[in-house]
Amino acid sequence: MQEKKNKSWLSFLLEVIVLVALFTLVQYALTVGLINQSYQINLVTMCINIILAVSLNLINGFTGQLSLGHAGFMAVGAYVSVILTNFMEMPFIIGILGGCIAAGIAGFIIGVPTLRLKGDYLAIATLAFGEIIRVVLQNIDYVNGPAGIVGITKLTSWPWLYWTAIITILVIVNLMNSSYGRAIISIREDEVASELMGINTTKYKVLAFIIGAMFAGLAGVMYAHYFYIIKPDTFSFLRSFDMVVMVVLGGLGSTTGAVIAAIFITFLTFGLQKYAAMRMVIYSLILIIVMIYRPQGLMGSKELSRKTFSRIWSGKK
Amino acid sequence: MNLLEINNLYKSFGGLGAVINFNILIQSQELIGLIGPNGAGKTTVFNLITGVYKPDKGQIIFNGKNIAGMAPYNICKKGVARTFQNIRLFKDLSVIDNVKIAFHKDVSYSLASTIIRLPAFFQGEKNIEEKALEYLRIFKLDTKRDEIASNLPYGEQRRLEIARALATQPTMLILDEPAAGMNPQETRELMELIKWIRQDFNLSILLIEHDMSLVMGVCERIYVLDYGQLIAEGLPEEIRNNKKVIEAYLGEEVGKC
Ligand SMILES: Nc1ncnc2c1ncn2[C@@H]1O[C@H](COP(=O)(O)OP(=O)(O)OP(=O)(O)O)[C@@H](O)[C@H]1O
Numbered sequence A: 001m002q003e004k005k006n007k008s009w010l011s012f013l014l015e016v017i018v019l020v021a022l023f024t025l026v027q028y029a030l031t032v033g034l035i036n037q038s039y040q041i042n043l044v045t046m047c048i049n050i051i052l053a054v055s056l057n058l059i060n061g062f063t064g065q066l067s068l069g070h071a072g073f074m075a076v077g078a079y080v081s082v083i084l085t086n087f088m089e090m091p092f093i094i095g096i097l098g099g100c101i102a103a104g105i106a107g108f109i110i111g112v113p114t115l116r117l118k119g120d121y122l123a124i125a126t127l128a129f130g131e132i133i134r135v136v137l138q139n140i141d142y143v144n145g146p147a148g149i150v151g152i153t154k155l156t157s158w159p160w161l162y163w164t165a166i167i168t169i170l171v172i173v174n175l176m177n178s179s180y181g182r183a184i185i186s187i188r189e190d191e192v193a194s195e196l197m198g199i200n201t202t203k204y205k206v207l208a209f210i211i212g213a214m215f216a217g218l219a220g221v222m223y224a225h226y227f228y229i230i231k232p233d234t235f236s237f238l239r240s241f242d243m244v245v246m247v248v249l250g251g252l253g254s255t256t257g258a259v260i261a262a263i264f265i266t267f268l269t270f271g272l273q274k275y276a277a278m279r280m281v282i283y284s285l286i287l288i289i290v291m292i293y294r295p296q297g298l299m300g301s302k303e304l305s306r307k308t309f310s311r312i313w314s315g316k317k
Numbered sequence B: 001m002n003l004l005e006i007n008n009l010y011k012s013f014g015g016l017g018a019v020i021n022f023n024i025l026i027q028s029q030e031l032i033g034l035i036g037p038n039g040a041g042k043t044t045v046f047n048l049i050t051g052v053y054k055p056d057k058g059q060i061i062f063n064g065k066n067i068a069g070m071a072p073y074n075i076c077k078k079g080v081a082r083t084f085q086n087i088r089l090f091k092d093l094s095v096i097d098n099v100k101i102a103f104h105k106d107v108s109y110s111l112a113s114t115i116i117r118l119p120a121f122f123q124g125e126k127n128i129e130e131k132a133l134e135y136l137r138i139f140k141l142d143t144k145r146d147e148i149a150s151n152l153p154y155g156e157q158r159r160l161e162i163a164r165a166l167a168t169q170p171t172m173l174i175l176d177e178p179a180a181g182m183n184p185q186e187t188r189e190l191m192e193l194i195k196w197i198r199q200d201f202n203l204s205i206l207l208i209e210h211d212m213s214l215v216m217g218v219c220e221r222i223y224v225l226d227y228g229q230l231i232a233e234g235l236p237e238e239i240r241n242n243k244k245v246i247e248a249y250l251g252e253e254v255g256k257c
């Protein structure tokens, strides 16, 4: 028992060391100028995509509720944080918290009525929500309507990006490996049976929606404070579609899969920059191929975890 | 004490009465059978009791409270648990996780302590794990704790479903055709198990079953439904010789045993 405890402490320590080392390595490379401008943008996009994919996976993958409105929550986070930091000149941390909370509230407001809907109906309702957010933003003069907000102070830095992405992953992983996580997964598995086991399924669907929305908001904050400009069109349906592709590609219900797919899609987009028009075609093709040959996605619902590593380590299957 | 009292329960689908003025009275720790030909409305009665369907009319008084129309998860918390005619496990989850989910309604740690991994979380998880294993042991499923539920053989899936229902700590367990698809040997074992559960867990059991030998063998009283209506109730011998019941079944099954 004691030995087991020591071992888990040791692997915890090891994980922390790996995380810090990775962070420091990139930080060092950035400081000495080893990473050029376009790779820097790629790096930023990657972290933002990881946050988006992992949080959408909570809703689409673990809870089994098909949402197509994730970009809408991202927009809420982005706009609210920019209002706080740029218009009201508050510190970045207030912008981050404000953006997350606002997106979470939006998640609650959207979640309560729409999560009664099932399958296709929910997908359409969330899609409509995303579009409504966009159109509303286009019509608010305070945020310059369709032209958007330009000249946002660049506050997003590598430490913020890296650690917020890590926190996102940690929160979702911890949540899913708990009684709350099992309750959430049981909804996906069989909603009726879950309800009859004493689980208030509506409550947990809304909870998953709120948490997912908060992290989408976080991604929006990071995005806005790096790319200088945000417009309502930045957060169109196409962006939601990107996120769904990542989640489906990675495997619905696998955080590991979501992370891998987010990295893959980021690099793919980067590589296809010259053929921007072809991007959607290639996305669609990848989706079709995955659906035919590996419908459960890259990882299925499996995770890479400490257990997996120790199993590989000890040579067992 | 009356544990469950149903008065004039009525439910129709598209104008057709599926359950028509149904009445039942169950004392605590009774073992009651509900039988009837296919489509008689038995499963519908179960769905009404557990809140899957809302009744059109009537009262369902459980432990002195009218639970008619309450949300299923609240009815579960009041102490009613069930299994399904066509097994509804959480298919892609492990055997032990299926049982663990039943403990969620009494989860001892908060969402915050989950996310930042406070000691309360580890303690709570340890308790849940131990309790879940206890139930698996009772149903001889502990050696398969990490197997995916849908990979279990049929009889074990049925047992796991009962284990999961019991793990919600009900005072009333309702079983919808628990022996369906089992061979005679498994059915006999199941009969013993059902009797034993009632004793050991101190609960009432209401079961639907087509296997007459099982029903007659374990149930203390039997209710018979036909076309949504109660046509008979009484002791097993009374039911066996009831003319209306024999007619409803065309004599075949009841006559055999
Ligand atoms: N959700 C529903 N919608 C429409 N009709 C339904 C629904 N559920 C049940 N019914 C109808 O109600 C009647 C009773 O069905 P029920 O499933 O309760 O029968 P049962 O006694 O359990 O039969 P079996 O022995 O075949 O399981 C049937 O005619 C069935 O078609």
Ligand SMILES: [Mg+2]
Pocket (backbone or CB within 6 Å): B042, B043, B044, B085
């Ligand atoms: Mg039935």
